[in-house]
Amino acid sequence: MTFTIGTLIIGVLLIVMVLSGTLLKRLPLSTAMLYLAAGFALGPAGWAILTPDPLIHTVLLERVAEVAVLLSLFSVGMKLGLPLSNRHWLLPLRLAFVSMSLTVVLIAAVGVLGLGLPPGAAILLGAILAPTDPVLASDVQVESSGDRDRLRFSLTGEGGLNDGAAFPFVMLGLGLLGLHDLGTVGWRWLAVDVVWATAGGLLIGSALGALIGRLVVYLRTRHQESVGLDEFLALGLIALAYGVAVLCHAYGFLAVFAAGLALQRVKEQSGMIHLRAAWVAGQPDRQGDDAPTAHATHADHASAYMMQAVRGFNEQMERIGELAVVLVVGAMLPFPHLPASAIGFLALLFLVIRPVSVWLGLLGAPVSRDQRIMIAWFGIRGIGSIYYLMYAIHHGLPRPLAEQIMTITLAAVTVSIVLHGVSVRPMMHLYWRRKLRQDPAHSGRSMP
Numbered sequence: 001m002t003f004t005i006g007t008l009i010i011g012v013l014l015i016v017m018v019l020s021g022t023l024l025k026r027l028p029l030s031t032a033m034l035y036l037a038a039g040f041a042l043g044p045a046g047w048a049i050l051t052p053d054p055l056i057h058t059v060l061l062e063r064v065a066e067v068a069v070l071l072s073l074f075s076v077g078m079k080l081g082l083p084l085s086n087r088h089w090l091l092p093l094r095l096a097f098v099s100m101s102l103t104v105v106l107i108a109a110v111g112v113l114g115l116g117l118p119p120g121a122a123i124l125l126g127a128i129l130a131p132t133d134p135v136l137a138s139d140v141q142v143e144s145s146g147d148r149d150r151l152r153f154s155l156t157g158e159g160g161l162n163d164g165a166a167f168p169f170v171m172l173g174l175g176l177l178g179l180h181d182l183g184t185v186g187w188r189w190l191a192v193d194v195v196w197a198t199a200g201g202l203l204i205g206s207a208l209g210a211l212i213g214r215l216v217v218y219l220r221t222r223h224q225e226s227v228g229l230d231e232f233l234a235l236g237l238i239a240l241a242y243g244v245a246v247l248c249h250a251y252g253f254l255a256v257f258a259a260g261l262a263l264q265r266v267k268e269q270s271g272m273i274h275l276r277a278a279w280v281a282g283q284p285d286r287q288g289d290d291a292p293t294a295h296a297t298h299a300d301h302a303s304a305y306m307m308q309a310v311r312g313f314n315e316q317m318e319r320i321g322e323l324a325v326v327l328v329v330g331a332m333l334p335f336p337h338l339p340a341s342a343i344g345f346l347a348l349l350f351l352v353i354r355p356v357s358v359w360l361g362l363l364g365a366p367v368s369r370d371q372r373i374m375i376a377w378f379g380i381r382g383i384g385s386i387y388y389l390m391y392a393i394h395h396g397l398p399r400p401l402a403e404q405i406m407t408i409t410l411a412a413v414t415v416s417i418v419l420h421g422v423s424v425r426p427m428m429h430l431y432w433r434r435k436l437r438q439d440p441a442h443s444g445r446s447m448p
Helices: 003-019 021-025 031-042 058-079 087-114 119-129 150-165 167-176 184-223 230-247 252-264 269-281 291-297 302-332 340-361 369-377 383-394 399-438
Strands: none
Touching (some): 003 031, 031 302, 058 150, 058 230, 058 302, 058 383, 087 119, 087 150, 087 340, 119 383, 150 167, 150 184, 184 230, 184 252, 230 302, 302 399, 383 399
């Protein structure tokens, strides 16, 4: 594919995405489904313009998926505005660690008993498919930093946390296959890959997000400096948190998520409310041509202005990352050949493994029956799974195992995009209607 053809395709897709946005909101379709179909048409099964063989272009595909995941994790972190002391956080933590671990175990068991995989490869398959996707789950994400709905908050937080929390299981699977050093009786895996890499990633990201955010607000409010270029701030913080974490042998995904969380908390609540109300009304306070600068440097508004600018830019970049990765997934579909045994595995994954792991992980949790059902269903697989697949292949996964795991992973992501894309709007509409009937004093979008 020439550069000119590539720019033509990207241009058409981006414009179609804008023009069809309103129409898609009225149909049981998602933008990811359109990207998937476009990728399939452009791939070897169609016009053969895109031919991204995952066993040949592994490194490039890994990097593309990695960037898309980083953008999405930072965006998710910035959306979760409830204090860490709030009890709502217990739900995504249980989903991201308890339910995800159970998912890995159940998938690994099916992989060994049903698919004939060796234990290391079965655990690796579980680690690849266990994370849920915060990008493709945008229709069930929180809509503002103060959103307290348990369903949306749980799914959003789970997607942000488990993309990084799956890494220890990836390393365990690679280690059992002889592709990673686990240490004697697994001491290195437990000490470095589990404890330090997880805690270190969260600590590094939190520290950098808080430090950079406070520094920018200080310079703006006290010295009227560092005004503008909030887009560079988002990209710079993502790159800094990821780079420092990886150099310290910690998980960069968790660091970027934590950096978004920490940056989001560097704000004056009164300023955020004032600025948001002005924007919603469409009549922001203006002080001549310097109104944006005045907001950016005002002691009450500086952090709120920064957060709105950073969040808006990052969400747009997140959509571009979604387009790139899902387009490539669609183009990769003709490469693997799905065996009959994998079809039964996919049914187990979506209809048994995910619901069981969610049910066990949320035992005793303060969630309604409707919320539990919705959380169990919307375990959307996507970009994170593609990244871990490419990561494993890049780190020496033997070709026969790579082909088998690749086939199942691509099939799972494709089925998830289609099933969840078709069902998300009808199910969410039904959910809000039932919730409104149960509590008519609250509108569906602001209920706690």
